[in-house]
Amino acid sequence: MSGLSQLPVDVQRPLEKLCLGFERVGYSQDRVLSLIAQHLRPEPAVGQRTVSDYFEAWKIVYAKELPPLCGLHAxxxxxxxxxxxxxxxxxxxxxxxxxxxxxxxxxxxxxxxxxxxxxxxxxxxxxxxxxxxxxxxxxxxxxxxxxxxxxxxxxxxxxxxxxxxxxxxxxxxxxxxxxxxxxxxxxxxxxxxxxxxxxxxxxxxxxxxxxxxxxxxxxxxxxxxxxxxxxxxxxGSSRRVRELLTEELRGGEPTIERVAKRLATTPRTLQRRLQDENTSFQGELDALRAQLARRYLGDSRLGVSEVAFLLGYADASAFARAFRRWYGKAPAEERLST
Structure with a gap:
């Protein structure tokens, strides 16, 4: 991993705090970033890694690579x-x-x-x-x-x-x-x-x-x-849900239970908040997938199966059915028109 200045802006500030603290207990910035890099998931085919990606890697570092309780001292x-x-x-x-x-x-x-x-x-x-x-x-x-x-x-x-x-x-x-x-x-x-x-x-x-x-x-x-x-x-709840769904899609079909847990609430409460904003969990998931589908299909480097994977579908046929429901045509037709 390169230095902090080479990372996305929204990632730099949280990691800078982390590095400042751990410098006080003998871990240089380069060492901290190197440890994180060893446990990062593969970079997504489209877009950048998020803050959550870096802190998921840090969670592994803290559990497996560092002395117990050193976070207190840092x-x-x-x-x-x-x-x-x-x-x-x-x-x-x-x-x-x-x-x-x-x-x-x-x-x-x-x-x-x-x-x-x-x-x-x-x-x-x-x-x-x-x-x-x-x-x-x-x-x-x-x-x-x-x-x-x-x-x-x-x-x-x-x-x-x-x-x-x-x-x-x-x-x-x-x-x-x-x-x-x-x-x-x-x-x-x-x-x-x-x-x-x-x-x-x-x-x-x-x-x-x-x-x-x-x-x-x-x-x-x-x-x-x-x-x-x-x-x-x-x-608002819908905005936060979309942010988390963008991350969750990489791991397969997102669930309201998992998203609610990350927001420190219950599925029922989250659904009620979304209803107050005239939307729903499934509605937000569909809207995000529909939006990302066109963006991904516009990238000739990605096959339809890869797009399906990035959107959390089990296979290309499930993605094709959803795409036809959204836009009235097959993904291949969309790709030909772009």
């Missing part, structure tokens, strides 16, 4: 300001607890589909990270727990630790890695939890932040709300 070492609005907003709050509340409220700006649930009634306030999108991917939980820890440790000049930490991954057979994680976070680390979570001692939760600045907080919160409004205006 996240903790990520420089302040990389998450711009969220970083400044949280650091300008009155207390640690208020900073956590703002992170939970606006984390969708960093990664949609993740919910932060705060329980202040517990002896130690607890933050639970609910991620139903990737059951077997432990990287993001551990990275996020490390990033948040590093932020507050820096703001409080090293005087910040967690009271507890639970991770979803099974307990690794690496006592030294477990000990190192506990030493970093200042608490015992438990494994095999349904959801990853962290708890913060009450006096730490209520502690004032030296960087508190109400004017900055209010300005950053207005900006965060504006970004959310823009996201809502441009990222």
């Amino acid at each position: 996240g903790a070492g990520l420089p302040f300001g990389v998450y711009d609005v969220i970083d400044v907003l949280a650091s300008s709050c009155e207390t640690v607890g208020e900073g956590f509340e703002r992170i939970a409220r606006y984390f969708v700006l960093v990664r949609p589909g993740i919910e932060y649930v705060i329980d202040q009634a517990a002896h130690h306030p607890t933050v639970r990270i609910v991620d139903r999108t990737r059951d077997d991917d432990y990287f993001f939980d551990e990275w996020t727990i490390g990033v948040i820890f590093g932020r507050f440790r820096e703001i409080l000049a090293g005087k910040f630790v967690y009271a507890g930490c639970s991770l979803r991954r099974p307990k690794p057979a690496a006592p030294a890695a477990i000990d190192a994680a506990g030493a970093l976070l200042g608490c015992d680390v438990a494994f095999g939890a349904k959801d990853a979570s962290i708890s913060i001692a009450r006096d730490s939760w209520d502690a004032p932040l030296p960087s508190r600045n109400s004017r900055m907080r209010d300005a950053m919160e207005r900006h965060a709300r504006e970004l959310l409004d823009e996201m809502d205006a441009t990222s």
